[in-house]
Amino acid sequence: MNASHVNHTATTWKAESVIISLVFSLIFLVGTVGNSLVLAVLLRNGQMNTKTTNLFILNLGVADLCFIVFCVPFQATIYTMDEWVFGSFLCKAVHFLIYLTMYASVFTLAAVSLDRYLAIRYPLRSRELRTPRNAVLSISCVWGLSLVFSGPYLSYYQQMVLNGSVVCIPVWGPRDRRAMDVCTFIFGYLVPVCVLGLTYACTIRHLWTAVDPLEDAGESRRGKRKVTKMIVVVATLFCLCWLPHHLVILCMWSGRFPLNQATYALRILSHLVAYANSCLNPVVYALVSRHFRKGFRKAFSCPVLRRGRVAGRVHAVPPAHTASVAEQATVEVSQAQQGVPGSGPWASVDRSSCQVKGRRAPRKRAGVPDQQPRRMAPLFHLQTA
Helix, strand or coil, X not given: CHHXXXXXXXXXXXXXXXXXXXXXXXXXXXXXXXHHHHHHHHHHCCCCCCCHHHHHHHHHHHHHHHHXXXXXXXXXXHHXXXXXXXXXXXXXXXXXXXXXXXHHHHHHHHHHHHHHHHHHHCCCCCCCCCCHHHHHHHHHHXXXXXXXXXXXXXXHEEEEEECCEEEEEXXXXXXXXXHHHHHHHHHHHHHXXXXXXXXXXXXXHHHHHCCCCCCCCCHHHHHHHHHHHHHHHHHHHHHHHHHHHHHHHHHHHHCCCCCCHHHHHHHHHHHHHHHHHHHCXXXXXXXXXXXXXXXHHHHHCCHHHHHHHHHHCCCCCCCCCECCHHHHHHHHHHHHHHXXXXXXXXXXXXXXXXXXXXXXXXXXXXXXXXXXXXXXXXXXXXXXX
């Protein structure tokens, strides 16, 4: 009976380990490829010096890519291996990077929400504030605050030997750990989510209700709605994906989260959903943003094929500018008053790209000597010399 129970437990654990490994591998693959493509599209299209929103999206992609590369593979081993095998330094560094990139992502989303609000609510007055230089300063503040809030996690975890196994576990006392987890929930989730909700509520309300006589109500407003829609979807996904993770931690400290097989599975699921958020943003950009799809094709299209398409494309040449009747009359009057030889109603005056032409000169007949053309009275009945 005991042997069969042990075999059943081992089989179940092996199946869970395989499933967890596959899910983490999928998150790692999609997140690495997707965020790398986002960074490549933004950098190769050369809009970093003019678009503040692109700078924030670039920073969000960097944070997500760092989380995927430096955190997900190590976290997968915690649920699939019996021991921590990466040493004391990575035990501290991995958990520090998890919260560093989490803070950087949510603070960047809050900065983007403020940027979009200013761009839509005050499109003219905010131009001096919404500059690439100020965007870089904001991103620097984002990473500075992220370092401050995630710094304590360098001492929160430590490698230890427990029951003959090397593990990486929290070493703070229960009281300090509870205070740290509550602060992480407040400053890493609750406050940024309130900022996101307030700014996007005001932004959407202005987009759908206000009428600005200074800007075009067609393309400009539709473009701003599309960008705002994309950023709102990204922010909503972040809030939904990280909410279970924070709720599980708070329930554990409140004593309403008993440690059993069901709650352990729920804890793993909350981690998977939170980690999956880092690979969802590129999917959102591809599905929602037409400009991102266009930039992707531009950045990764074959140069030979692109030159072939340009060479085979028929360009419509705009017609030459022709003078109106009033312009012709003005030229004729000016020439007649100045006594310009050879001027007249049919004279042709070439000036680079502009051609002012009058009536066609009569054809020369055979046997008829050349005659000076009879000067005709110009328009507007002006007397000429």
